[in-house]
Amino acid sequence: MEENIEPLQTSDNDRIIQVNIEEQMKTAYIDYSMSVIVGRALPDARDGFKPVHRRVLYAMNELGNHSNRAYKKSARIVGEVMGKYHPHGDASIYDTLVRMAQDWTMRYMMVDGQGNFGNQDGDPPAAMRYTEVRLQRLAEMMLEDMEKDTVDFQFNFDDSLKEPTVLPTRVPQLLVNGSSGIAVGMATNMLPHNLTEVVEGCIAYIDNREITIEELMKFVKAPDFPTGGQIYGMEGVKQGFLTGRGRVVLRGKCHVETKPSGREQIIITATPYQVNRDMLTDKIGQLVNDKTIEGIAHVNNESNKREGTRIVIDLKRDAVANVIMNQLFKFTELQTSYGINNVALTKGRPKTMNLKELIVEFIDFRMDVVVRRTQYELRKAQERAHILQGYLIALDHLDEVISLIRSSPTPDVARENLISAGWGLDEIQAKAILELRLQRLTGMERDKIREEFDELMNLINRLKELLGSEELRYELIKTELNEVKEKFGDERRTEISYLADEMRIEDLIEEQDVVITISHLGYIKRTPADEYRQQKRGGRGAVGSKTRNEDFVEHLFVASTHHTLMFFTEKGRCYWLKVYEIPDGDKNSKGRAIQNLMQLPQDDKVRAIIDIKNFADKEYVNSHYILLCTKKGIIKKTALEDFSRPRANGVNAINIIEGDQLLEARLTDGGCEVMMALKSGRAIRFPEAKVRPTGRGAIGVGGIEVDDQKDEVVGMVCVNKEDATRTILVVSEKGFGKRTPVDEYRITNRGGKGVKTINVTDKTGVLVGILDVNGKEDLVITCKSGITIRTSIAEIREAGRATQGVKLIRLDENDEIAAISKIEEDEPDETVTAEVIETTIQDLVENTGRELDADIQELDEEAEADEADTDEDDAEAAEDDTIESV
Structure with a gap:
């Protein structure tokens, strides 16, 4: 179209002016878009409200619809807002009112509703004529000091009344409840946060106006959604805090329960923000029908208002719960991502703001409110x-x-x-x-x-x-x-889960020593170490784990919650697991199936565990080795660096030949002395340097000669040759044990037959374990029946190699020792010790059904017999020394 066109004269008084339609459209569209941006879709950075939210709260305040007064019909509030301040449809105003009264939509509700306001399953609220509302106390704090000239007022749509341009809020509403809206040419999506964290972040900024965003993130950790859930990965959250734009991956919360029949259930107790529970349940059912997910027998939404979210997924008998959960995260809205787009109005203009800018905007506004309020007062x-x-x-x-x-x-x-x-x-x-x-x-x-x-x-x-x-x-x-x-502050509802390459979650977890127990059938748990009370030698112990009749505790290990555990299986595979990822349980609980925590095959089981403090310490990793031994006497050394890159499906640690199994794994610095012990009571000692390092796929070399097909290696220890305080503790299956100085075992080449380490008799039973100790630790003995006793190693006297030792634990008939482990000794407590002794005496009487005097007499007779055996066995030790190493 021509731009320079002469105006068409129609009369003396009228004139038509022709304009460029392209320019006119641009101008009109910009005016329209700015009207939508400023007057409808984007929140103000100061009070965090869009005009409709602000008008609803202001109208309720003007009506006296306060938290300490009677409810008013929602229809009356909608009419007040629409007639005086917001000339739009009543449906949009009522929808805003409803959302501010829903605890699954707003992190901190602004409106106290009475009646049916819908639910998380997607059911709509009742009509406005049926519901009633009043202000929440938190919303009243956003309206306080309104009458003290703290904010500017403007005329309403017909210039008949005045309304505030912003509310003088004391609450950092924009960060706390977030906001979302689609304008013209731009949009905003601000996620809710925890009020306590945001307030602490604001105070941190006031204390240090030069504070960085990274420092603020120590206080404002991540979004906090009203429906809870678990944030999966923090990199997107960090980008949102730093730039105002990012991405949050949110997962629902679920756990596994075991039914009395033995089948497992996945219980979903929290769904991601804005996810419809009924639609999620229907989607899972559809995936099962389509055979996209196999292993689910039934799914049902059992959620209600009183108990909250509960979606029950029954699994088939052969299904692995951990695999099913990962499939649910992949194919359903149980894992959902949210875009962070922190766009808000500041000084009338839209701006993308980072975490610090949002806090600065609010604090500056509060400063202006305080000044104006003070001037008014x-x-x-x-x-x-x-x-x-x-x-x-x-x-x-x-x-x-x-x-x-x-x-x-x-x-x-x-x-x-x-x-x-x-x-x-x-x-x-x-x-x-x-x-x-x-x-x-x-x-x-x-x-x-x-x-x-x-x-x-x-x-x-x-x-x-x-x-x-x-x-x-x-x-x-x-x-x-x-x-x-x-x-109004409360605890976080949304948990934070860090990925492997992100900030360490250890920084958020209290560091403490825990006892890791693994049963014969593969159930694992962690328990605070102080739950295992210390007892005197010869006591009956306490129940350490509830197991099935055919199950018993096979491994007992002590580690810090900040460490990483390396699990070595009998087939020679290695898996990794953070200690804090192991389910917490009390001393009497059964634990969780280890297959649900690691991708461990059904026909494999854990045989050894190594505690690693930090794989990120390259100097430490490069100077240490993993020493492995098998039941057939094979030993192998591999650099720890070869195991420093964890994989979800594990790696090969050693190539196991047919008929053999991995037995033990130890962490060494390359300069230790190795001792291996056989079930028959023989042990060998040789320098670690005799075993050259090989790769993860190697077979290994001979460590000790195993003559009999029924004989096998029961344990391996690595002793620091510079530590003269170490002694060798051996324990037999019927509860006998002793300590022997390391020097009594002469150094030989690897592959020899070794020398006698304990006198194996029908009374003692075969050898079941060997440990290196210094007398400052406690010994924890676990029986196949589940009984556990913790006693001081210092109370176990030293004896020669060929002696049978003293009785460490009183076993019931047909019971045997399953595992031994050492932990650091607690500080002595006279009160606790007296109580434990009294409890032990009571246990002796109640559990054995014999009189206390008879028990004491029997213990004395056993001690005398042990001393006699010691003299006899010392004479036999001379003959054992003639056995030469090969």
């Missing part, structure tokens, strides 16, 4: 003080004032006479004196006037001091924020 105080000063002047000249007023023909003349009387009164004071009630002239009332005046003068001084000091204002803001946190 100062002005009102000065006005009142001015009038009280006039009262005091009148009281000082009371007789003259009364006479002057009585002699004045009219009030106006009386006012002029008071002003011109020479007492320093102005027109405002004179008018107030004329309006003074006679009762204020009594003595008591006169004292009250003077007292009120003095208080006002003190208040004026404080307010002036507040206006004159920015630091005092910041302290006041901190105080008010702390009040908000104390009244």
Whole structure:
């Protein structure tokens, strides 16, 4: 179209002006888009509200619909908002009102609703004529000080009323509840956060205005959704905090339960934010019908308002729960991602803001509110003080004032006479004196006037001091924020899960020693070490784990919650697991199937565990080795660095030949001495240097000669040759044990037959374990029946190699020792020790059914027999020394 067109003259008074339609469309569209951006879709960075939310709360406040008063019909609120402030459809206003009353939509609700406001399954709320609402106390804190000239007001749509341009909120609403909206050419999606964390972040900024975003993230850790769930990975959250744009992956919370029949169930107790529970259940059922997910027998949504979310997924008998959960995360909304797009209005313009900018915007706004409120309170105080000063002047000249007023023909003349009387009164004071009630002239009332005046003068001084000091204002803001946190702050609902390449979750977990137990059938748990009480040698022990009849505790290991455990299986595979990822359970619980934590085949089982403090320490990793041994006497050494890159499906640690099994794994520094012990009671000692390092796929070399097909290696220890305090502890299957100095085992080449380490008899049973100890640890013995005893190793006396030792634990008939382990000894406590001794005595009487005297006599007889055996076995030791190493 031509741009320069002469206007068409139609008459003397009328004229048509032709314009460029392209330019006109641009101008009109920009005007429309800015109207949508500023007046509808984007929140204000100061109070975090869009106009509709702000108008709803303001209208409820004007109606007196407060938290301490009766509910009002929602239809009345909608009509008030639509008729006075928001000339749009009633459906949009009611939808806003409903959302502010839903605890699964708003992290902190603004409206207290009564009636049917829908649910998380997608059921709609009742019509507005049926529901009732009132303000929440938190919303009232966002409206406080409105009457103190803290914010600007503007005319409404027809210029008949005024409404606030922003609410003087004490709550950092935009970060706390978030916001979402689609404007023209831009959108916003701000996620909710925890109020306690946001307030602490605001206070941290006030204390240090140069604080970095990374430092703020120590306080504001991540979004906190009203429906809970688990944030999976923090990199997107970090980008959102740093730039205002990012991505959050949220998973629902689920766990595995075992039914009495033995079948497992996956219980979903929290779904991701804004996910419909019924639709999620239907989707799972559809995937099962399509055979996309196999292993699910039944799924049902058992959620209700009282108990919250509960979706039960029954698994088939051969299904692996961990695999099913991963499939649910992949194919359903049980794992959902949310885009972070922190766009809000600042000074009337849309801007993408990072975490610090959002906090700065709110604190600056609070500073402006405090200044305006203080100025208003100062002005009102000065006005009142001015009038009280006039009262005091009148009281000082009371007789003259009364006479002057009585002699004045009219009030106006009386006012002029008071002003011109020479007492320093102005027109405002004179008018107030004329309006003074006679009762204020009594003595008591006169004292009250003077007292009120003095208080006002003190208040004026404080307010002036507040206006004159920015630091005092910041302290006041901190105080008010702390009040908000104390009244409305709560714990996080959404858990945080870090990925392997992100910030370590160990920083958020308390470091403590825990006992790791693994049963013969593969159930694992962790228990605080202090739950295992210390007992005297010879006690009956305490129940350490509830197991099935055919199950027993096979491994018992102590580690810190911050460490990584390497699991070596009997087929020579290695798997990794963080200690804090192991389910927590009390001493008597069964634990969790290890297949649900690691991708461990059904026909394989864990045989050895190694505790690694930190794989990121390259110097440590490069200077240490993993030493492996098998039941057939094979030994192998591999650099720890070869195991420093964990894989979900594990790696080969050693190539196991047919008929053999991996037995033990040890962490060494390359300079240790290795000792291997056989079930038949022989042991060998040789330098670790005799075993050269090989790769993960190697077979290994001979460590000790195993002659008999029924004989096998029962344990391996690595002793620091520079530590002279170490002794070798051996334990037999019927509860006998002893300590022997390392030097009694001469150094030989690997592959030899070794020497006798314990005198194996029918009374002692075969050898079941070997440990290197220094007497400062505690020994934990676990039996196949589940009985566990913890006793001080220092109480086990030293004896020669060929002796049978002393009795360490009293076993029931047909019971045997399954595993032994050592842990650091606790500080002695006389009170606890006395209590344990008393409990042990009671256990002896109750569990054996014999009298205490008979028990003590039997223990004495056994001790005498042990001493006699020691003398006899020492003579036999000389013959064993003739066995030469090969």
